[in-house]
Amino acid sequence: MDADDPRAVRSRERIVSAARELLRGEGPAAVTFAAVAQRAGVGRATVYRHWATVDALRDEIMDEFTLPFFERPGRPLPQWLHGQLRRLADELTTPAAARMTTSLIQRDAADDGALNSRRDRLFGVLEERLAAVLHQAGSTTTRPAEEVAASLIGPLLYLCLARGRRASDDFIRTLIAEHLPG
Structure with a gap:
């Protein structure tokens, strides 16, 4: 099908929409040609016409996913950081x-590297943003950015994901106090 053909454009849009829904609802492993085709209401051959592999489709969808945290620091930094961690x-x-x-934090040894690479890019962005915020706040830590992110975000992952609990504002303030000077 020609990329300018209105039918091809419509089917591609439906496929991308279906893949996004599966990704949001069930994670990257749920994005298969069969599942996407069924949800989009198209045949699998139609999906193959647009993407040679399911990884190419996942890559396109996952590349749209961004982490909206720790961007554009505000002042005062402790309150801004509290708001960001609260939102997270x-x-x-x-x-x-x-x-x-x-899905993102689960490393898959059988993965060809694409998912692991996307994960590393996403988490690398978070680490860089947090390191920049802490530097701006006057932190003199020499710890690697991934350790700083782990010590700020890791406890939230444990409490909220593993334990299914809401993080209290006092808990978040304690995390921040461990990282910001004075």
Whole structure:
């Protein structure tokens, strides 16, 4: 099918929409040609015409996924950081975010590397953003950015995902106090 053909454009849009729904609802493993085709109401051959492999489709959909946390720091930094961590903690208690996060943090030894690479890019962005915020706040930590992110975000993952509990504001303030000077 020609990429300018209105039918091809419509089927591609339906396929992408179906893949996004599966990704949000059930995680990356749910995005298969069969599942996407069924949800989009098209034949599997139609999906194959647009993407040679299911990984190419997943890559396109996953590349749209961004982490909206720790961007554009505000002042005062401790309150801004508290707001960001509060938002993250609250988001982690929603079923869709919990499924997506669980899928992202689960390393798959059989994976060809594409999912692991996307995961590393996403988490690398978070680590860089947090390191920049802490540096801006005057932190003199020499710990690697991934350890700083683990010590700020890791406890929220445990409490909200593993334990299914809401993080208290006092808990978040304690995490911040361990990282910001004075």
